[in-house]
Amino acid sequence: MQVLKEELRDKIIQKAIKEFMEHGFEKASLRKIVREAGTTIGNFYNYFKSKEDVFYAITTPVYDSVIHLMKNHSENDELDLEAYKNMNFKVLKQFIVGFFKNYIRDYGDIFVILIDGSKGTRYVNMKEDLLTLMTEHFQEHLDETPSWDKSLFHKDLPSIIAAGFLEGILEILRGDRSGEEKEGLLVEYILLYAFGVIKMLDGMKA
Amino acid sequence: MQVLKEELRDKIIQKAIKEFMEHGFEKASLRKIVREAGTTIGNFYNYFKSKEDVFYAITTPVYDSVIHLMKNHSENDELDLEAYKNMNFKVLKQFIVGFFKNYIRDYGDIFVILIDGSKGTRYVNMKEDLLTLMTEHFQEHLDETPSWDKSLFHKDLPSIIAAGFLEGILEILRGDRSGEEKEGLLVEYILLYAFGVIKMLDGMKA
Amino acid sequence: MQVLKEELRDKIIQKAIKEFMEHGFEKASLRKIVREAGTTIGNFYNYFKSKEDVFYAITTPVYDSVIHLMKNHSENDELDLEAYKNMNFKVLKQFIVGFFKNYIRDYGDIFVILIDGSKGTRYVNMKEDLLTLMTEHFQEHLDETPSWDKSLFHKDLPSIIAAGFLEGILEILRGDRSGEEKEGLLVEYILLYAFGVIKMLDGMKA
Amino acid sequence: MQVLKEELRDKIIQKAIKEFMEHGFEKASLRKIVREAGTTIGNFYNYFKSKEDVFYAITTPVYDSVIHLMKNHSENDELDLEAYKNMNFKVLKQFIVGFFKNYIRDYGDIFVILIDGSKGTRYVNMKEDLLTLMTEHFQEHLDETPSWDKSLFHKDLPSIIAAGFLEGILEILRGDRSGEEKEGLLVEYILLYAFGVIKMLDGMKA
């Protein structure tokens, strides 16, 4: 007995995360995962029931957490409304940083897997669902914005913007920067969008 | 019952485009393509030399076209500079519409394949290359913008924004709207970004 | 109608001979044959019923001829017996040359196909049969030779020598020399063996 | 029912040797090999990486051994020179027997595969290389023989004889005799050639 049970389980999970990030669930090779984890195919099945099983062991906590976050978003939202309206850059930054604290460095990779590589699993629709929610939320903000003139734009434009916005976030998460750097970038990126939308609309009125 | 050569060839190509869009080059199943096209594996090889061969038959014209577009971009760029500076929405819109005319309805799907599903082919790097160019180009615009203060942002932020921007475009192209609708959306989306960046920066100065 | 019927038939046969020589019947590619003959798969089947059919069209005349030669060999054999016994090099050479006249340049390639590449056809056993005959014939000569002491050698040695002898002939036929050169080489080679065997046995008596 | 690893691996190798001997590398059917070995295609790949892999597993040791033998041939050659000159049949026989001891029964089949069936592998040229060496070596012996008159014969005759000689060896190896019998035959065959050449030349002087 060379490696303790939990140790090996963790190692498999780590290598699985790496493989899922690189190739997504479907193209991920179990053989490669176990080889990198220093064990065998057979033994893998002592720890997990299937390829799907590792996938869910890895992703479900993050999935649930994201779902929970999204559901309770409106409440959290109130908090920063004032700062947002006044465009208080500093306050918002601090708020967002606090919000993401430790979240990204723990869950960032797995979030990417969920969005990018969940084809073939029960989480396939996550990106779509997330985008729907983001679009709704974004829409609400727009509706409260006086400068926003619905009739000028295609009704799907908000969902397109949401998709672009989300991709930026993923791009940050996918990069091999440190957790800290990722957080910094993320905040800047989010603020850019937040202010950008408002100002943009002002600009296009004419 | 025999089908005319060109008819079947086109059908194979159509089904291949569909399959490549859904699964990318590597995971695309030839058997599925031919089944949907109503023929057999063996017959497929009367029309194309290999899986790669169909892929390139489909993508190369679009690839070349995009490359050509990117190389000659700077020249085209000059044209709209005036309108852009003055934020003349109408003029710009017309210009962009003219630019994309017929382009999207013909090449949109294939462009998506090139960006999303070219792993395993010689076009793998297309997304990366395109993003590099977009980032450079975007950077240039920023450097000419007085309100842009480099020191305030992470050096990679522009490339993140470019990635988000590109994803929005892909999202439009991926949707099952009519070609006309896609063009409309695309123009709105591009303008939104164009003006957004300027205004956004103004907003963040404070 | 570009090519006359017989002309194309001949061309197919020529290219088939080339392909059969290079790869044997089984590995020979019909597609390559027709491509090189400047026609199509479909048209091939207007001239021949199958891959086997061309093979037999090419080989059967030679096969029959060789069989006939072998059956009537004993008669021909008498002719040179005197010269052989007296080791009259010149006379034998002329005799052999006369015997092979035009035979090699017409049938050499096809003979090689029959021996080397007939696997998968009804002529598979030709090499074996030929070797059996050659061995028998060779055995007869030996039995008439006083210096030959059966008990000294393995009973299969003659058949082995026959196999080696035949291979030399094939090697000559396979080379890309002119027909004339091949004939010359062949005669030298045959004489070498004829005299060699006699002298060899004398030498090994001790 | 499971079979021990080594047992099956050996069985696969044995059946592969059989298949390679019968059809050569290219036409050998993996399906047939595994069927005869009593396993499945899938399982084959637990033992070997590819069809090439089994081929090299089988042939490389023999290939290396033959190469080594050929390189060191000149040294070994000296030993028997005296006996050869004096045509001492007994001594030579013993020498050759010692030289091949155990070699043939272990490697004979595989040697045949290397010479006859290596098309499509990195050992394709082995027959050619071997013949070149044999011809060179044979040529040297001839040049030392006073009765040999170059001008009388075609320059390629030695290489033809070498080819015939090699084929005899292969014919012995291909037969389904016992290892011991093969060795005996081989020795007789080699000596026959050794003495034959000398005597033959003497005979043809006239």
Added chain:
DNA sequence: GATGAATGAGCTTTCATTCAT
């Protein structure tokens, strides 16, 4: 006569999964 589209069986290889040891 000529074309090449169509077929189906064969090929080697990869894979996730099961299970005897």
Added chain:
DNA sequence: CATGAATGAAAGCTCATTCAT
């Protein structure tokens, strides 16, 4: 706990042959 042998389905591809045009 661990091993890796075994399985079977699917992958991309080649081939000789048939047949509608």
